[in-house]
Amino acid sequence: MFVEMAYASEAAEGAKGGLEATLxxxxxxxxxxxxxxxxxxxxxxxxxxxxxxxxxxxxDKRAEAIKESLEKAEETKVEAERLLNExxxxxxxxxxxxxKVIEQGRKVAETMKEEIVAKANEEAAAxxxxxxxxxxxxxxxxxAELQKSVAEISVAVAGKLIGEKxxxxxxxxxxxxxxxxxxxxxxx
Amino acid sequence: MNPLELLPGKIAELVxxxxxxPYNNMEGHVTSPWTLTNYVVWGLIALVTTMIMFIVVxxxxxxxxxxAAQSGDVTALAPAGRLVGALEAxxxxxxxxxxxVIGPKDGPKYVPLxxxxxxxxxxxxxxxxxxxxxxxxxxxxxxxxxxLISWLAFVWIGFSKxxxxxxxxSLIPEGVRxxxxxxxxxxxxxxxxxxxISYFIVRPLTLAVRLFANLYAGHIxxxxxxxxxxxxxxxxxxDLAWSIGGVGAGALALVFLILMYxxxxxxxxxxxxxxxxxxxxxxxxxxxxxxH
Amino acid sequence: MEGSIVEALVGLSAIGKGLxxxxxxIGPGIGIGIVGGKxxxxxxxxxxxxxRIQSTMFIAxxxxxxxxxxxxxxxxxx
Numbered sequence: 001m002f003v004e005m006a007y008a009s010e011a012a013e014g015a016k017g018g019l020e021a022t023l024x025x026x027x028x029x030x031x032x033x034x035x036x037x038x039x040x041x042x043x044x045x046x047x048x049x050x051x052x053x054x055x056x057x058x059x060d061k062r063a064e065a066i067k068e069s070l071e072k073a074e075e076t077k078v079e080a081e082r083l084l085n086e087x088x089x090x091x092x093x094x095x096x097x098x099x100k101v102i103e104q105g106r107k108v109a110e111t112m113k114e115e116i117v118a119k120a121n122e123e124a125a126a127x128x129x130x131x132x133x134x135x136x137x138x139x140x141x142x143x144a145e146l147q148k149s150v151a152e153i154s155v156a157v158a159g160k161l162i163g164e165k166x167x168x169x170x171x172x173x174x175x176x177x178x179x180x181x182x183x184x185x186x187x188x
Numbered sequence: 189m190n191p192l193e194l195l196p197g198k199i200a201e202l203v204x205x206x207x208x209x210p211y212n213n214m215e216g217h218v219t220s221p222w223t224l225t226n227y228v229v230w231g232l233i234a235l236v237t238t239m240i241m242f243i244v245v246x247x248x249x250x251x252x253x254x255x256a257a258q259s260g261d262v263t264a265l266a267p268a269g270r271l272v273g274a275l276e277a278x279x280x281x282x283x284x285x286x287x288x289v290i291g292p293k294d295g296p297k298y299v300p301l302x303x304x305x306x307x308x309x310x311x312x313x314x315x316x317x318x319x320x321x322x323x324x325x326x327x328x329x330x331x332x333x334x335x336l337i338s339w340l341a342f343v344w345i346g347f348s349k350x351x352x353x354x355x356x357x358s359l360i361p362e363g364v365r366x367x368x369x370x371x372x373x374x375x376x377x378x379x380x381x382x383x384x385i386s387y388f389i390v391r392p393l394t395l396a397v398r399l400f401a402n403l404y405a406g407h408i409x410x411x412x413x414x415x416x417x418x419x420x421x422x423x424x425x426x427d428l429a430w431s432i433g434g435v436g437a438g439a440l441a442l443v444f445l446i447l448m449y450x451x452x453x454x455x456x457x458x459x460x461x462x463x464x465x466x467x468x469x470x471x472x473x474x475x476x477x478x479x480h
Numbered sequence: 481m482e483g484s485i486v487e488a489l490v491g492l493s494a495i496g497k498g499l500x501x502x503x504x505x506i507g508p509g510i511g512i513g514i515v516g517g518k519x520x521x522x523x524x525x526x527x528x529x530x531x532r533i534q535s536t537m538f539i540a541x542x543x544x545x546x547x548x549x550x551x552x553x554x555x556x557x558x
Contacts, residue, residue, distance in 0.1 A: 034333075035228040037333050040337055062267075462542055
């Protein structure tokens, strides 16, 4: 298969000789070596001085930024949870307070109502008592008046009947005696 | 005429073309080291492409960092586009490899060196996969040049980190150095010879030949299968049996060609990776030479 | 007569090249198979270490491969 090639290359190499002829396809061609070196050096300096610092700096910066963002997010989450708990607690407290206030109001209203009712009852009772007192005193006055007039009338009637003029002093004692009698009657 | 009789000639032509083709001399051999070969032209195209990609990406990232620092808005640091993302992934890959292999303390220093190897070989390999394109790894000259740079790097690091005596002493294992004088000289000398060859000759040689052999073999396989397709396809003017057989063989070769092409894309990545990680391993052994 | 002897020598040289690379590839082929198989085993046992095992595997393969590559170079030198 390679016979023709071998012929061709033998023929060509016959004139050349040396290392190139011995090595054939593995002859390291200087025409390929030095351009590779030049290319490598150019690329190496470009990457070393310019490209890699920028790209690696970018990678580091980005990693840092992501880490910071994650940390911040974690902090925010914890903070949010704390706030939520706080609000929940406050809400519960407010609810408790409100029910307490309502309860208190109800109690106050209750006591007020009781007070008012008691006062009204008292007043009514006082009114009734006063009225009864007045009635009593009036009745007593009327009775006293009646006794007096009855006594006078009876004295007058008795005087007339007896026909004897009573002295003023006798008059008075007589009246008192009657009054006492009538009073005693009245007391029964 | 039997098309198979044409095949040896085609393959000879292919091998010849892939070996030492000068850009402007079809006679076969490079006459002077200043000849512009196909490989050099495609290598320069790959170099310019790589440089443009990195300059564009680095400029954009610098602008983004400045913007983010100026406005304090971290959303300016978000990845901007596919090219940026791809290069960043590559750079991060190299950085992780360096810290993983060489160590977190010494690793970051060698990232530009390893990155230059990786991107130069990878992008050149990609250009080599374009039909009629050449990879700088497809010629032994290019791979020898790269391997010599790698060799120079790890030998230089070894000598400057450990001193000449310390570095050469580290080639002999600790246990042998503790032996009585007779054993130390005989066994130590033997091991030193072996290790010296392995360190200073086999390492750069295999670096160069591995890259070259993989890409060269890949190109030859692709060339042979596309040669099969081209050979078998136009046999319509012959009799029917030949035509059917030719088209069938051509279609089969085409299927294999497509499969091999996919495999060569994989090889392009793997070889860039292997070259870089081996350089990293060699640098690691030089950096920590005095520890073992 | 002269031509046929040259042709025979060229043919023998081609056979020698094929044999050299073929023989040189046997050992590393087996070795790389063992390395790859063991690496797969290790990765299946400890999937969390897959990344490190893989890079170590590539390094081991590279060292094993060196022998085959020397054979490859030898093929061109013959």
